[in-house]
Amino acid sequence: MLTADEIRAMTDEEVKARLDACAVDLFGAQWKTEFARRIDYKVRAIHQWFEHDKRPPTWAILLAETWAHSRQIVIALKSYTAAVKSISDLSDTI
DSSP states (O other): OOOOHHHHSHHHHHHHHHHHHHHHHOOOOHHHHHHHHHHTTOOOHHHTSSSSOOOOOHHHHHHHHHHHHHHHHHHHHHHHHHHHHEEEEEEEEH
16 A cells, blocks of 8 residues: 555556546446445536546545555455364364
C-alpha cells in the first residue's frame, strides 16, 4: 500500500492509473458507480477526477487500497480456517 506522501509525489496520470487499477480489481469495469455509492458521492464527481487536468484525491486511493487490503485479509483468513478444518478432519480419522 502506498503512503499519502508517495501518492502526492506521483504524476496525475500515475494517480489515475493506480486508482483505476485498484478499483477495477475491487468492483469491476463499472467501478465508479459502486465507489460513489460507498462513499456517498455522485458518480459524476468520480468521473470528473479523470477529466481534463484534474486529479483524484489522495484519500480516494488510500481508501481503495485499504478496501483491497482488507479483502485480501478476509480471503487469507477464510483459507486459513479451511486449512485448519481439513487438518482437524484428518486428525479425527487417524
